[in-house]
Amino acid sequence: MIHVRNRDLVIPGQLLAEGNLRVGRGAYREGDRIFSSVVGLAEVEERGVSVIALEGCYEPKMGDDVVGVVSDSHLYGWTVDINSPYMGDLFAQELLGKVDVFKVELGAYLRVGDLIFAKIGEVSTLRKVKLLARGPGYGKLKGGRLVEITPVKTPRVIGKRGSMLSMIQTVTGCTLKVGQNGRVVIMSEEEEKVSAITEALRMIEREAHTSGLTDRVKAFLEERLKENGGKEASN
Amino acid sequence: MIEKQRILSLLKREPLLKLLEQGRRVDGRAPDQYRPLSIEKRVIKSAEGSALVRLGDTTVLAGAKPKKMPPFPDSPEEGALIVGAELRPLASPTFEPGPPDENSIELARVVDRGLRESKCIDFRELCIEAGKEVWVIYVDVHVLDHGGNLIDASMLASIAALLDMRGPEDPAWKKEFSLKFKPVSVTIAKLGNSLLVDPCLEEEEVMDARLTFCVREDGVISAIQKGGSGYFESGEILRAEELAFACAEKLRRML
Amino acid sequence: MEEKKLLIDGRRLDGRAPNELRPVKLKVGVLKRADGSAYIEMGDNKILVAVYGPQELHPRHQQQPETAVLRCRYNMAPFSVVDRKRPGLDRRSVEISKVVREALEPVLFLNLYPRSVIDLYIEVLQADAGTRVAGVTACSLALADAGIPIRDLVAGVSVGKVDGTLILDLNAEEDQYGEADMPVTMTGRDKRITLLQMDGHLTREEFRRALQLAAEGCERLYELQKQALREKYASAPKEVTG
Numbered sequence: 001m002i003h004v005r006n007r008d009l010v011i012p013g014q015l016l017a018e019g020n021l022r023v024g025r026g027a028y029r030e031g032d033r034i035f036s037s038v039v040g041l042a043e044v045e046e047r048g049v050s051v052i053a054l055e056g057c058y059e060p061k062m063g064d065d066v067v068g069v070v071s072d073s074h075l076y077g078w079t080v081d082i083n084s085p086y087m088g089d090l091f092a093q094e095l096l097g098k099v100d101v102f103k104v105e106l107g108a109y110l111r112v113g114d115l116i117f118a119k120i121g122e123v124s125t126l127r128k129v130k131l132l133a134r135g136p137g138y139g140k141l142k143g144g145r146l147v148e149i150t151p152v153k154t155p156r157v158i159g160k161r162g163s164m165l166s167m168i169q170t171v172t173g174c175t176l177k178v179g180q181n182g183r184v185v186i187m188s189e190e191e192e193k194v195s196a197i198t199e200a201l202r203m204i205e206r207e208a209h210t211s212g213l214t215d216r217v218k219a220f221l222e223e224r225l226k227e228n229g230g231k232e233a234s235n
Numbered sequence: 236m237i238e239k240q241r242i243l244s245l246l247k248r249e250p251l252l253k254l255l256e257q258g259r260r261v262d263g264r265a266p267d268q269y270r271p272l273s274i275e276k277r278v279i280k281s282a283e284g285s286a287l288v289r290l291g292d293t294t295v296l297a298g299a300k301p302k303k304m305p306p307f308p309d310s311p312e313e314g315a316l317i318v319g320a321e322l323r324p325l326a327s328p329t330f331e332p333g334p335p336d337e338n339s340i341e342l343a344r345v346v347d348r349g350l351r352e353s354k355c356i357d358f359r360e361l362c363i364e365a366g367k368e369v370w371v372i373y374v375d376v377h378v379l380d381h382g383g384n385l386i387d388a389s390m391l392a393s394i395a396a397l398l399d400m401r402g403p404e405d406p407a408w409k410k411e412f413s414l415k416f417k418p419v420s421v422t423i424a425k426l427g428n429s430l431l432v433d434p435c436l437e438e439e440e441v442m443d444a445r446l447t448f449c450v451r452e453d454g455v456i457s458a459i460q461k462g463g464s465g466y467f468e469s470g471e472i473l474r475a476e477e478l479a480f481a482c483a484e485k486l487r488r489m490l
Numbered sequence: 491m492e493e494k495k496l497l498i499d500g501r502r503l504d505g506r507a508p509n510e511l512r513p514v515k516l517k518v519g520v521l522k523r524a525d526g527s528a529y530i531e532m533g534d535n536k537i538l539v540a541v542y543g544p545q546e547l548h549p550r551h552q553q554q555p556e557t558a559v560l561r562c563r564y565n566m567a568p569f570s571v572v573d574r575k576r577p578g579l580d581r582r583s584v585e586i587s588k589v590v591r592e593a594l595e596p597v598l599f600l601n602l603y604p605r606s607v608i609d610l611y612i613e614v615l616q617a618d619a620g621t622r623v624a625g626v627t628a629c630s631l632a633l634a635d636a637g638i639p640i641r642d643l644v645a646g647v648s649v650g651k652v653d654g655t656l657i658l659d660l661n662a663e664e665d666q667y668g669e670a671d672m673p674v675t676m677t678g679r680d681k682r683i684t685l686l687q688m689d690g691h692l693t694r695e696e697f698r699r700a701l702q703l704a705a706e707g708c709e710r711l712y713e714l715q716k717q718a719l720r721e722k723y724a725s726a727p728k729e730v731t732g
Binding site: 335337340341343344348351352354444446454455456457458459460461462463464465466467468469472473476480 | 581582584585587588589591592595596672677680681682683684685686687688689690691692693694697698701705
Binding site: 009011012013015026028030035037038039053054055056057085086087126127150152209 | 525526543544545546555558599603604605606630634635636637638639640641642643677678679716719720722723
């Protein structure tokens, strides 16, 4: 028996459903009742219920793409801040391939403060996070502007089947590197575009729980870029 | 050391719960039964009142010493009571030397409230000269061996030390000073669905929470303190209150 | 201790009935830097709560390998009380920090974030009795604001006794001159008690009735908490202007 509708705003302790349904993220079971544990939007499916949180820290998951900030270096590689209670470990060979750490100067590749785009290879039970940064699109990000958003809202920045992200990139002509950990790097030096995209990201953050967002963000960007005499919108 | 303690505690919760399902406690007691209790007074010569309490494996020593002091500004005609408590490092591998931590502060404040709110001391009797000088009674609790339930042991030791107090050789000491009430505290631990009085150390390490009632002989509750990271259902609180009153009188007779 | 009449014709000095709460204001998400925050006004209480975390816990040796550590710091600003309070930790604040932490631990899923720490800061900006329970009420909202999973909201209220009558939600005067002070916090759904203290004079019968009264107060606060959380997301999307 389900007590909420899909996309209802729910709060911690709110009864979502009763019975033998599957309990997804953002929810928990007590006896035969399922409750929400966070503020978010209920996701109701035949098999179970879960809640898409509207706030929360980033919990590293294998396979996620993340934007990291190098925070320390050691003999075998680097420690990377991934905007999470847990730091990421990037071993030298996961960036450079087969390498002799005693012979190579790691500082030539990554320094403290550098931005990187990486994939989470593994998360141990002790929450040790192994990062992978080889392959096209991964590794050090040269230039670009970092914008931090609430991690749980990243899916909205990407959109259904990537629709929001590809719209932004098309309208502005800029590439965005989007990390599941709430970090977006705008790969552009053009100040007006960077500032327009940053505002668009804030708008997505604020209105993540509403519908029709992609259209409104598109309209906003087109207006802003027209104002600033930027690249002509594809109209 | 603390880590080892905690891991051992986790291993012990399941077996204790299993025993409780059969209505048994780890040391064979009934849920409403206290451990063997002994109270020895007049044990420290340098204190005007003192008591050594042994409650199971817990040993607590309390000393009561009156001092002549100026009164507090908002009560010029009244003496005062100041309660301190120390969890001495020798009492447990989990007690570290240093300034009082939250546990010793909580212990001191709970004992203080139990004594103060019970009105067992009439502070006006401690006045020497209004506005100028009063007696302040310091009760200091020294935990020597931590075998669980420090609150009840400390409360018993404090009251016993006060009862034991013979005035200092000082003409200003009122010979007629006496305690008006004998408050005792009863601490009840919640473990799963069971309520157990006087938790021993093993029970304390795995309990969900504890509830302490300080009660007077006339049935008045002077202080209550819930401790621990768990919760109580309201029905459990009422059952705990009944347990407290059932045990209080037996404890009081030992004083 | 002077005698002071705190109940006149069944009404309290501030005009309230015995079972009436003071005016309450709750706001969620009031600070920019904290991961979660909330603000509560209850009578003349003004209390700000912030949550940081979960984040990595330093020093390492304080980390718990399988759970997060919850740390709570209750603090009164020097100007929060008429008699200036010296800044810094005092014994009362240490005890309150402990009981507040223990009031919230039961609803947290600490095993979701091993080796990390969740820090709760309660700043009492203006005090008017009942600060610890008001603090817990706001902490629940701050935790929800931070997106930290919790089983339920926790709300708190104090019950007291003046002129032999049990009263709900003491103000400073009633706390000082009354006959009992019993702070209680309860989970929203099931009214499980997570904080309970009392000092004063209650008969067994009075204690039972006081618990009842507290449950009524907590229920009303729970409704206000739910409202405050929803309010944060209630605003319609802004019109995009050109």
